[in-house]
Amino acid sequence: MSWHLTFRVFRYRQDGVSPRFDVFAVEVQPGEYVIDAIERIWAEQDRSLVFRQACHHGACGSCGMRINGHEKLPCSIAIRSITTDGGTLTLEPLRNLPVISDLLVDMAPFYERMERVHFTPVRTAEPILDEASGTPAPQPSPVLRFEDCLECGLCFSACPISGTDPEYLGPAALAAIARMILEPRRGVDIDGLRRLADGEHGCWRCHTAFECSEVCPTGVDPARSIAALRRQMAGDGLGRLFRRWR
Amino acid sequence: MDVEREHDQTYQAAEVQRLANGLDPRGRGLGMWAFVAHRITGIGLVVYLLLHLLVLSVLAQGPHGWDSFVALARTPVFLVLDVVLIAGTLIHGLNGVRVALTGMGFGLRHQRPALVALTIVAAIALVYAAHRIFTS
Numbered sequence: 001m002s003w004h005l006t007f008r009v010f011r012y013r014q015d016g017v018s019p020r021f022d023v024f025a026v027e028v029q030p031g032e033y034v035i036d037a038i039e040r041i042w043a044e045q046d047r048s049l050v051f052r053q054a055c056h057h058g059a060c061g062s063c064g065m066r067i068n069g070h071e072k073l074p075c076s077i078a079i080r081s082i083t084t085d086g087g088t089l090t091l092e093p094l095r096n097l098p099v100i101s102d103l104l105v106d107m108a109p110f111y112e113r114m115e116r117v118h119f120t121p122v123r124t125a126e127p128i129l130d131e132a133s134g135t136p137a138p139q140p141s142p143v144l145r146f147e148d149c150l151e152c153g154l155c156f157s158a159c160p161i162s163g164t165d166p167e168y169l170g171p172a173a174l175a176a177i178a179r180m181i182l183e184p185r186r187g188v189d190i191d192g193l194r195r196l197a198d199g200e201h202g203c204w205r206c207h208t209a210f211e212c213s214e215v216c217p218t219g220v221d222p223a224r225s226i227a228a229l230r231r232q233m234a235g236d237g238l239g240r241l242f243r244r245w246r
Numbered sequence: 247m248d249v250e251r252e253h254d255q256t257y258q259a260a261e262v263q264r265l266a267n268g269l270d271p272r273g274r275g276l277g278m279w280a281f282v283a284h285r286i287t288g289i290g291l292v293v294y295l296l297l298h299l300l301v302l303s304v305l306a307q308g309p310h311g312w313d314s315f316v317a318l319a320r321t322p323v324f325l326v327l328d329v330v331l332i333a334g335t336l337i338h339g340l341n342g343v344r345v346a347l348t349g350m351g352f353g354l355r356h357q358r359p360a361l362v363a364l365t366i367v368a369a370i371a372l373v374y375a376a377h378r379i380f381t382s
Contacts, residue, residue: 158274210277
């Protein structure tokens with residue numbers, strides 16, 4: 001049985017006209033995902049609608065947007081999980097990043113932060129230990145592991161501090177620093193990352209609203225990582241202080 | 247007005263709107279509600295501090311000026327303002343303890359129950375304080 005939904009979609013063009021919401025009536029199957037409805041709007045009603053999508057299964061993080069005010073990946077949200085027949089869904093671009101057009105934001109400021117902290121989404125894993133002997137188990141080739149962070153930018157959009165401090169590293173980059181400290185990568189200056197995290201726009205700018213962890217689609221829990229960084233920085237600072245006194 | 251300037255203005259207006267939306271806690275998690283409440287009560291307490299210093303300047307007018315102010319401060323409107331002040335202090339102070347602890351990684355898993363518990367403590371303390379203010 002089909003559902004009839006109303007989509008209010010944020011529209012913006014860099015042509016001097018004020019942003020507005022366009023309304024689309026869409027017939028959907030409740031088991032479909034929000035991205036399916038967006039693609040149907042584009043295909044059947046308005047070919048000028050601008051949005052970004054790629055993998056359709058929550059692996060690439062490129063389709064992030066706000067659905068009814070919440071940062072989500074529309075490819076991972078079943079329509080029936082957020083509305084009912086006759087409901088309205090409001091689609092808006094991510095916050096705290098420049099809007100290029102409609103639902104498309106410029107992710108460059110976010111990616112620049114991730115590059116600045118040398119975040120590598122794929123890494124060579126440490127050898128797996130044989131349970132019985134406790135020694136590295138033989139493996140045919142180096143094992144690649146993927147970090148949980150998709151670099152989707154949802155946390156950056158949800159964070160109230162990212163909206164008020166343009167230089168703030170943001171939850172994803174700080175969580176990435178915490179990962180790098182935990183598992184240092186070859187050639188990465190860990191002390192430099194510590195200084196960055198301890199700096200003016202680092203972990204101390206977080207005001208623990210927990211929105212980053214609320215919206216993260218892969219359970220990275222940046223708020224926990226930021227707290228871990230703070231404990232580490234505070235411990236380091238106290239250590240330096242005591243060493244000076246001695 | 248040229249197109250580029252007009253574009254800048256509409257874009258900036260949209261940015262302001264987006265920033266304002268970012269501070270809107272409706273539909274968001276408890277942590278965001280606490281974040282906004284903390285900001286509002288913080289600003290309120292700063293305003294109160296300034297007013298308090300201003301009021302203290304009445305002392306310079308001598309006993310007569312001060313007695314007049316005390317009589318005004320005992321009116322029901324001022325007593326309600328006292329209750330509002332205590333509410334702001336309780337919310338800001340108790341949530342401040344929660345933020346200080348969770349911000350350093352203590353009790354992160356329990357930040358929501360902690361907020362609920364502290365809100366209940368604040369409500370009970372506020373009712374007691376209001377009772378004392380209006381009956382003493």
